[in-house]
Amino acid sequence: MSERILDTQGWQEEAQAIINDVKDHVKLIEVSKHLQSTDSRIYLNVETLENARYTFELTVQGFRFCGDSFDSNNLENDNYFETPYALLNSVSPSFKNSFMDVLFQKLNYCK
Numbered sequence: 001m002s003e004r005i006l007d008t009q010g011w012q013e014e015a016q017a018i019i020n021d022v023k024d025h026v027k028l029i030e031v032s033k034h035l036q037s038t039d040s041r042i043y044l045n046v047e048t049l050e051n052a053r054y055t056f057e058l059t060v061q062g063f064r065f066c067g068d069s070f071d072s073n074n075l076e077n078d079n080y081f082e083t084p085y086a087l088l089n090s091v092s093p094s095f096k097n098s099f100m101d102v103l104f105q106k107l108n109y110c111k
Helices: 009-024 084-089 094-109
Strands: 028-031 040-049 053-059 062-067
Touching: 009 028, 009 040, 009 053, 009 084, 009 094, 062 084, 084 094
Parallel strands: none
Antiparallel strands: 028 040, 040 053, 053 062
16 A cells, blocks of 8 residues: 555645644744655654754654754654644643643634
C-alpha cells in the first residue's frame, strides 16, 4: 500500500489549512522553502510562543518532529501525532493555553 494519498498541490492545501488553524497560537508557521515536499509529505517550520524552532513533517501517518531548527531533517523519530494540536501541545505549554483561551472565549460567546 502506497503512502501517496494527495498530489503535491493537495499537500500544499492541507498545509495551508493547518497553518490557518494554528497560526494564532504560535509565533510563526510556514511551509519549508528548503526541504522538498513531495506527493507523500510536506515540511512545516514552526516557532513556538516560547521561541523554540522546529521542523515537522506531515505524512499520511500523521505529524512528527523531524528537525530541531527551521528547515532541518536531523531527528530520527517514529513518534507520530494524529493532529498538529497534539504535536504542538507536546512541546509548547503556551500553545495549549492560547488554544484553550480562544476556545473558552468562543464557548462563552455562544451562551
